[in-house]
Amino acid sequence: MENNRILIIDDDPDVSQTLHDMAEALGFEVITTDSKLSFFAQLALFEPGIIIFDLAPLDQDNLALVEQLADINDKAQLVIVSGVSNESLNVIAKNANDRGLRLLGILQKPVPVARMRQLLTLYLSADQRKTPAGNNWQQQLDNSDWMPTQEDLIDVIENDLLTLNYQPKLDCSTGNLLGFEALARWDVPGKGSVTPDVFVPLAESSHLMSVLTCNIAKHGLLWLSKIQRSPILSNCSLQPEYSPDKLTLALNLSARCLEDTDMPDKLAEICHQFQVDPASVILEISESTVMHNPDKLLEILTLFRDKHFQLSIDDFGTGFSSMLHLVRLPFTELKIDKCFVGKADVSEEARAIIKSSVDLSKSLGIRSVAEGVESQSIRQFLTELGCNAFQGYLISKPVSEDSLLVWSKQYCESLH
The missing domain is CATH 3.20.20.450 (EAL domain)
Known part of the structure; x- marks a missing residue:
């Protein structure tokens, strides 16, 4: 059975609440935080299957962030939500792949709620055991804002x-x-x-x-x-x-x-x-x-x-x-x-x-x-x-x- 726990860090309370309510409605157990200290503690204690994180409240070097994530929990799938440039996001994605982390999605702010729902539904539907470490199918797409529908x-x-x-x-x-x-x-x-x-x-x-x-x-x-x-x-x-x-x-x-x-x-x-x-x-x-x-x-x-x-x-x-x-x-x-x-x-x-x-x-x-x-x-x-x-x-x-x-x-x- 897949791990249906989600850990969210975002310093915008409206965004956090929206993501929390949507994930709970899909059947996830959810913890949200805007604290860097709490976030890293919950990575180990809560052991989430999905980590949704905004880069801003974490406020640290991207390579160091990826290394910390890999050291604490290398099993979870990542959804990066950020307003930084595509170039910066691509660097983070590459570093994550190099460390064997799995990227479920990369979303630009403001958060596209329908797209996030699709990603979480995909996670629930997919055979997680067969998702290879470091796989990010979106990186194969020329238009990363597009996601296939029925x-x-x-x-x-x-x-x-x-x-x-x-x-x-x-x-x-x-x-x-x-x-x-x-x-x-x-x-x-x-x-x-x-x-x-x-x-x-x-x-x-x-x-x-x-x-x-x-x-x-x-x-x-x-x-x-x-x-x-x-x-x-x-x-x-x-x-x-x-x-x-x-x-x-x-x-x-x-x-x-x-x-x-x-x-x-x-x-x-x-x-x-x-x-x-x-x-x-x-x-x-x-x-x-x-x-x-x-x-x-x-x-x-x-x-x-x-x-x-x-x-x-x-x-x-x-x-x-x-x-x-x-x-x-x-x-x-x-x-x-x-x-x-x-x-x-x-x-x-x-x-x-x-x-x-x-x-x-x-x-x-x-x-x-x-x-x-x-x-x-x-x-x-x-x-x-x-x-x-x-x-x-x-x-x-x-x-x-x-x-x-x-x-x-x-x-x-x-x-x-």
Whole structure:
């Protein structure tokens, strides 16, 4: 469950009261202050999930402020409210990102109340565990005063404006190409790029998630059908078990999609439309979603397996998994979270978690996949453990369809 405590510091009592009342109405527990001393004390005592702060009453060097915030509470998400210049705010944002702090938003005074409400609603809707440290999606926007709405998302769906990037997945021991993960992107002309950690919660809160997922699936499976039949790849001297028609595509499923009992039929119909075997499709479901209500989930996951879709438990190790639930639920793949994989070179604890995850997958008779592999030494470690597959920047970042086709051809030829 997300941390629904907010700490606000602002020296304007009207602003403080407005933000306090709005946050309470949304279900937050709120403390407001105009005292620097009280603010830093409450950072430690109250342990807020969100910190809303105006720079004026804090009255200190911005770099020192960021360091103090990181030292006292590096888990909270930050909303900076200020009348200082954009240049100064950008410096603070960069320093915060460099220290691993998470920025939910940067707002110029006078405070746009509707925008603040959207940010807090986004926080409540989002899967906080999946929000990477230092992520500030607004920094990707050319116009930081703009925030997507339900109407914008409807326009994206109706006009088919989402694009997909793809990241390859390789066999750990042989390096053979196994398939790809599809990652959706929403590029807004004149404004920048909106990432899934923003538009997925928006879709979920707008009851548009099933429609959006089918839209993404149509893009991805059309592309998969092309690459499985690509004459470019068929000319690569691959072993039969690694031939292009065996390549898979992983799609992420949100919790809302798992509440839609028609979703297995919808995705099966899209597979039929593009002549893709559902067994070539891996549906990734986060561990936190699985453990939220595993008994209720069993029915819908069984429907997916009846249609021959593969099922992957994603971000494994970051939640509170239960062996009993994993045994009962029909998963075919266990995906080890990049927060552990990325630290395998330097953390004994991370290596222990990875090893136990690989051992667990073996005992359950399912595949293990490591995401976020960025070095040969980590790949070697995974291979020695018997991990089945991996993906990450060591091989390729997520890239466009055309770029990936070129990459795939060159990579397959390099193996032989």
